Amino acid sequence: MNRQITLAARPVGYPKESDFNLVEVPIPTPQDGEVLVKTIYLSVDPYMRGRINAAKSYAANVEIDEVMVGSVIAEVIETKHPGFAVGDIVNAGIGWQEYGVVGGNGLRKIDPTIAPISANGGILGMPGLTAYFGLLKVGKLQDGETVFVSGAAGAVGSVVGQIAKIKGCRVVGSAGSDEKVSYIVDELGFDAAFNYKKVDDYYAELEKHFPDGIDVYFDNVGGRITDAVFPNLRVKGRVAICGQISQYNLEQPEVGPRFLWFMITKQARIEGFLVSEFSDQHTEALVEMAGWLRAGKLKYRETIEEGGIEKAPAAFISMLKGGNIGKQLVKIADIN
Amino acid sequence: MNRQITLAARPVGYPKESDFNLVEVPIPTPQDGEVLVKTIYLSVDPYMRGRINAAKSYAANVEIDEVMVGSVIAEVIETKHPGFAVGDIVNAGIGWQEYGVVGGNGLRKIDPTIAPISANGGILGMPGLTAYFGLLKVGKLQDGETVFVSGAAGAVGSVVGQIAKIKGCRVVGSAGSDEKVSYIVDELGFDAAFNYKKVDDYYAELEKHFPDGIDVYFDNVGGRITDAVFPNLRVKGRVAICGQISQYNLEQPEVGPRFLWFMITKQARIEGFLVSEFSDQHTEALVEMAGWLRAGKLKYRETIEEGGIEKAPAAFISMLKGGNIGKQLVKIADIN
Numbered sequence: 001m002n003r004q005i006t007l008a009a010r011p012v013g014y015p016k017e018s019d020f021n022l023v024e025v026p027i028p029t030p031q032d033g034e035v036l037v038k039t040i041y042l043s044v045d046p047y048m049r050g051r052i053n054a055a056k057s058y059a060a061n062v063e064i065d066e067v068m069v070g071s072v073i074a075e076v077i078e079t080k081h082p083g084f085a086v087g088d089i090v091n092a093g094i095g096w097q098e099y100g101v102v103g104g105n106g107l108r109k110i111d112p113t114i115a116p117i118s119a120n121g122g123i124l125g126m127p128g129l130t131a132y133f134g135l136l137k138v139g140k141l142q143d144g145e146t147v148f149v150s151g152a153a154g155a156v157g158s159v160v161g162q163i164a165k166i167k168g169c170r171v172v173g174s175a176g177s178d179e180k181v182s183y184i185v186d187e188l189g190f191d192a193a194f195n196y197k198k199v200d201d202y203y204a205e206l207e208k209h210f211p212d213g214i215d216v217y218f219d220n221v222g223g224r225i226t227d228a229v230f231p232n233l234r235v236k237g238r239v240a241i242c243g244q245i246s247q248y249n250l251e252q253p254e255v256g257p258r259f260l261w262f263m264i265t266k267q268a269r270i271e272g273f274l275v276s277e278f279s280d281q282h283t284e285a286l287v288e289m290a291g292w293l294r295a296g297k298l299k300y301r302e303t304i305e306e307g308g309i310e311k312a313p314a315a316f317i318s319m320l321k322g323g324n325i326g327k328q329l330v331k332i333a334d335i336n
Numbered sequence: 337m338n339r340q341i342t343l344a345a346r347p348v349g350y351p352k353e354s355d356f357n358l359v360e361v362p363i364p365t366p367q368d369g370e371v372l373v374k375t376i377y378l379s380v381d382p383y384m385r386g387r388i389n390a391a392k393s394y395a396a397n398v399e400i401d402e403v404m405v406g407s408v409i410a411e412v413i414e415t416k417h418p419g420f421a422v423g424d425i426v427n428a429g430i431g432w433q434e435y436g437v438v439g440g441n442g443l444r445k446i447d448p449t450i451a452p453i454s455a456n457g458g459i460l461g462m463p464g465l466t467a468y469f470g471l472l473k474v475g476k477l478q479d480g481e482t483v484f485v486s487g488a489a490g491a492v493g494s495v496v497g498q499i500a501k502i503k504g505c506r507v508v509g510s511a512g513s514d515e516k517v518s519y520i521v522d523e524l525g526f527d528a529a530f531n532y533k534k535v536d537d538y539y540a541e542l543e544k545h546f547p548d549g550i551d552v553y554f555d556n557v558g559g560r561i562t563d564a565v566f567p568n569l570r571v572k573g574r575v576a577i578c579g580q581i582s583q584y585n586l587e588q589p590e591v592g593p594r595f596l597w598f599m600i601t602k603q604a605r606i607e608g609f610l611v612s613e614f615s616d617q618h619t620e621a622l623v624e625m626a627g628w629l630r631a632g633k634l635k636y637r638e639t640i641e642e643g644g645i646e647k648a649p650a651a652f653i654s655m656l657k658g659g660n661i662g663k664q665l666v667k668i669a670d671i672n
Contacts, residue, residue, distance in 0.1 A: 050601075058571075058601040222596050235394075241599045255591040260558050263577045263608030265386075265394040270606040272599030 002027045003309050004067045005096035010054055014249040014320060019052075020068070020313040028101040030080045036101050037074035037092050042309065042330040043121040044070065044316040045155075046220075049248040058274060068096035068312070071126065073110065073117050075335055084109075087336070089117050091125065096312050098332055114290050117335075122155045122327030123300040124289060126275055130242060131159035131218075132285045133278040138240040138271050139216040146210055147171045148229060151220030152193060153180035155327035156242060160218045161190045162298050169216075172209045174225055176322040183325055188299055202228035213237065222246045223254065230259040233266045241272040249320060301326035308332060338363045339645050340403045341432035346390055350585040350656060355388075356404070356649040364437040366416045372437050373410035373428050378645065378666040379457040380406065380652040381491075382556075385584040394610060404432035404648070407462065409446065409453050411671055420445070423672070425453050427461065432648050434668055450626050453671075458491045458663030459636040460625060462611055466578060467495035467554075468621045469614040474576040474607050475552040482546055483507045484565065487556030488529060489516035491663035492578060496554045497526045498634050505552075508545045510561055512658040519661055524635055538564035549573065558582050559590065566595040569602045577608040585656060637662035644668060 001024045008021045030036045051069050052062050062069050072095075076088040081104045084090070089110040094100030110120045122128060134156075135141050147164040151157040152173025161184060164171040173184050173193040181193040192209055199205045202225050206214065213234030219226050222244030229239065247254065262268065278285070292298040303324035305315035312330045319328040337360045344357045366372045387405050388398050398405050408431075412424040417440045420426070427444040430436030446456045458464060470492075471477050483500040487493040488509025497520060500507040509520050509529040517529040528545055535541045538561050542550065549570030555562050558580030565575065583590065598604065614621070628634040639660035641651040648666045655664040 050597075058603075219596070222594065226596065241596050244594075244597045244600070247594060247597060254594050256594050258558065258580075258583060258590050258592050260555070260562065260577050260606070260608070261386075261580045261583060263606060264580070264610065266608065267394070267610055267613060268608055270596070270599060272596070272602065272604055274600065274603055277603060 001025065002097055002099040004098070005309060005312050006065050006067055007052055007062045009064065010052060011249075013251040015049070015052070015313070015317050017313045017317070021065075022310050027099045030078055030101045032080050034101050034103050035076045035081050035084045035090075035107065036078035036099060037072075037090060037094065037107075038077045038336070039072040039074045039094070039098050039100070039309075039332040040089070040335060041073040041118050041121050041304075042070065042096055042312055042332050043072065043125070044312060044319050044328050044330060045127070046243050046245045046248065046320065048316065049245075049320060069093075070095050071121075072100075072332070073120050074100070077336065089335070091120055096309065098309055115293060118302055118304070118327075118329055119293075119300065121329050122302060123159055123293065123298060124286060127155035127327055128159050128289055129278070129282055129285055130275040131156045131163060132289060133275055133281070134240045134242050134273055135160050135163055135216065135218055137278060138273045139218060139238045141167055141169065141216050143168045145169050145215035146213070146234070147216045147218065148206065148210065148214045149173045149218040149220070150196075150225050151175070151243065151245060152184050152190065153177075153325050154220060155324075157218070157220050158184060158188055158300065158326055159298065162188055163292075164216075165189050166292060166297050172206075174221070180325055183301070187301075196225055203231060206232040216240070218242060220245060223256070227256050227259065230262040230266075230268075233262065233268050235266050235268075237266050237268040239268065239270040241270060245320070303328045305330045337361065338433055338435040340434070341645060341648050342401050342403055343388055343398045345400070346388060347585075349587040351385070351388070351649070351653050353649045353653070357401075358646050363435045366414055366437045368416050370437050370439050371412045371417050371420045371426075371443070372414035372435060373408075373426060373430065373443075374413045374672075375408040375410045375430070375434050375436070375645075375668040376425070376671060377409040377454050377457055377640075378406065378432055378648055378668050379408065379461070380648060380655050380664050380666060381462070382579050382581050382584065382656065384652065385581075385656060405429075406431050407457070408436075408668070409456055410436070413672065425671070427456055432645065434645055451629060454638055454640070454663075454665055455629075455636065457665050458638060459495055459629065459634060460622060463491035463663055464495050464625050465614070465618055465621055466611040467492045467499060468625060469611060469617070470576045470578050470609055471496050471499055471552065471554055473614060474609045475554060475574045477503055477505065477552050479504045481505050481551035482549065482570070483552045483554065484542065484546065484550045485509045485554040485556070486532075486561050487511070487579065487581060488520050488526065489513075489661050490556060491660075493554070493556050494520060494524055494636065494662055495634065498524055499628075500552075501525050502628060502633050508542075510557070516661055519637070523637075532561055539567060542568040552576065554578060556581060559592070563592050563595065566598040566602075566604075569598065569604050571602050571604075573602050573604040575604065575606040577606060581656065639664045641666045
């Protein structure tokens with residue numbers, strides 16, 4: 001049988017495990033041009049929170065009793081597609097389930113010789129690409145600039161800071177625990193970081209780290225930390241809006257200080273983006289990222305929940321609350 | 337004697353006439369390379385409000401007892417500069433005073449044959465250039481898109497909407513009186529407009545005018561109208577932040593709903609700008625604007641206070657409260 005996680009109820013505030021159901025259905029059969037894959041790692045990501053709201057986001061929402069949306073690292077176990085062989089490792093958007101049938105267009109082959117295959121859910125996958133394009137194409141980072149990244153110990157933020165260091169920039173990050181702060185400074189080489197739970201005046205904290213201002217802010221978090229960035233931007237500063245995780249689980253929307261006046265005085269730019277906008281350049285970017293990884297210029301950690309598909313909701317909720325360092329994955333099965 | 341308006345006190349909330357002094361000083365004498373000019377029209381503009389705060393804006397603030405900052409349309413009455421003759425009409429940044437001495441670099445000659453010279457304080461001056469570059473270069477308007485402009489009956493907004501019409505766009509504006517609304521629709525050719533003082537639900541109002549969303553928002557105003565734009569943006573929408581006049585005279589800063597999540601779902605861009613960023617392109621832009629003006633494609637109104645320099649504070653305060661249609665000027669003297 002194929003076990004799946006479906007949406008039981010639209011969460012109010014933080015999702016609860018009871019907002020999800022574990023159901024069993026027969027393993028599907030591939031038709032011509034399709035393959036059957038078995039999930040090895042399931043990815044849980046912040047964007048999924050937006051997909052289970054009632055309000056439409058940038059993509060279709062998950063309906064009640066539908067399988068949770070998401071992407072997995074999987075093994076081809078039966079093939080009716082000439083481009084894929086049994087044993088191939090692929091990235092597939094089949095959602096939170098143990099098995100899925102996919103056409104060739106829905107699959108991206110993974111080279112398991114570059115890094116452990118789990119890396120394709122993180123630094124060599126969507127989060128790594130998000131960091132790359134958000135910083136370099138949206139933020140238009142120039143060598144030697146100053147960079148601030150919120151959510152800096154997460155799957156995206158940890159890569160943002162390392163790419164900025166590769167580009168010779170000064171990088172400061174914020175994260176939600178002392179352990180995360182030491183990780184990004186001591187292991188990843190950020191110039192500085194702070195634990196936002198221990199700082200009250202974010203404006204003063206940023207002013208201390210950036211006495212001459214911030215050139216590029218990569219925002220994963222939103223809320224009060226982001227508020228404090230605008231007055232600290234340099235003239236012609238850029239703000240790449242990747243995520244707003246501090247806002248996703250609020251029962252009532254927040255208000256905050258108005259900051260658009262700073263956009264004029266700083267002649268600054270804010271731009272929101274999706275990694276999918278850059279899909280025609282993903283392949284070249286992954287080649288460059290893999291090169292940096294091999295050269296030891298990029299490091300990564302993963303937080304892997306080992307308990308199988310039934311643990312996906314708990315891992316998702318933990319990630320939303322900041323329980324992860326680096327990419328949060330759920331191990332579903334071993335490779336055959 | 338030369339009469340000047342100086343800053344008497346930093347305003348709290350809306351400026352009061354008592355925040356300004358009228359002083360008399362001797363008329364200055366030009367040295368080699370300089371000219372003496374006599375002010376014909378004085379321009380009062382929203383940006384001046386930011387310059388009389390204690391907090392530094394994008395440019396130096398006016399100090400107490402200093403002459404108010406600003407630009408005038410003036411006549412050369414004495415010259416020690418070979419490039420300027422007595423009788424030349426010029427734009428000069430001498431501030432709020434009847435006479436001033438300026439070097440050649442601080443002067444821009446005005447061609448009085450294109451339009452009445454007062455137009456060089458508005459549609460053929462800084463406000464017109466602000467509209468032009470904000471809409472076309474910052475907003476990157478494309479033919480046939482949808483445009484919303486706040487402060488649409490002002491010196492900048494009224495030009496924004498007309499340029500958008502020249503570009504074949506659908507344009508809606510907001511303004512603060514029924515008279516302004518009829519002016520921009522009936523005289524300037526906006527597709528629609530609304531009196532923001534008579535509308536409560538700006539979100540619904542914008543949704544009604546833009547059922548498929550807003551491509552470009554040109555913001556002169558900020559606050560609640562601007563809040564309502566973000567959920568109504570189209571994917572890849574652009575927001576050009578020119579002014580935030582609703583916020584300049586608040587005694588306490590406002591808070592508002594957080595909207596950065598919409599930047600992601602719309603993959604949208606917000607950009608603040610100053611017209612001075614485009615100074616290398618001002619001349620070509622003015623040629624194009626003058627062509628449109630001659631062809632009857634651009635129209636303008638002015639609100640001219642006739643009472644001389646002593647009326648400049650009152651005209652400034654009235655403009656901040658929306659008392660003007662089109663460009664607010666103060667007539668200081670007749671041409672010799």
